[in-house]
Amino acid sequence: GQQLNQSPQSMFIQEGEDVSMNCTSSSIFNTWLWYKQDPGEGPVLLIALYKAGELTSNGRLTAQFGITRKDSFLNISASIPSDVGIYFCAGQRWEYGNKLVFGAGTILRVKS
């Protein structure tokens, strides 16, 4: 099935740094979602976005629904060690009904 283009694939963080990742598509989406998955666990919903241009925060996390409806961005400010994990974007389009399309994930690791 269709996948979203998520970048970067992986990145190293140092405590205190800000982190940015994004998700793009050639198609328009109506809902954008961001999830975090810890090793051996299920993904946890971080932020849900419903309108083009919407900017939503959840603690140190901020996500934006791109104005073209073809992309979304997630920023983590002042990263801490427990931010490591895999971050997934997901999108919903009318053509797919209740199904979501997922990105491949961005792996966040700690810089040693």
Added chain:
Amino acid sequence: DVKVTQSSRYLVKRTGEKVFLECVQDMDHENMFWYRQDPGLGLRLIYFSYDVKMKEKGDIPEGYSVSREKKERFSLILESASTNQTSMYLCASSPGTSGYEQYFGPGTRLTVT
């Protein structure tokens, strides 16, 4: 808080066995989903259900079946387990037309030997 629970965190089965994975959600959600997750392949949809007794095939339904007899419960069945079905299985639920965000369970790590 939405809660999605899965019957087992870890499961080891033998080739040819019939395997049942159970999922329960407590938020009266319309939709429920089964995914498998493999390294490098991401999340792949096996089956989903949009109502009791209703189901639709996802991207990789071969070798699997599902059952939804009650709104809160969605079961994944491996009719005859094979080694290539060793994977992490994730269940999710979503409200439906009032919201498309999916809430995931903790996952079941299935090993078929």
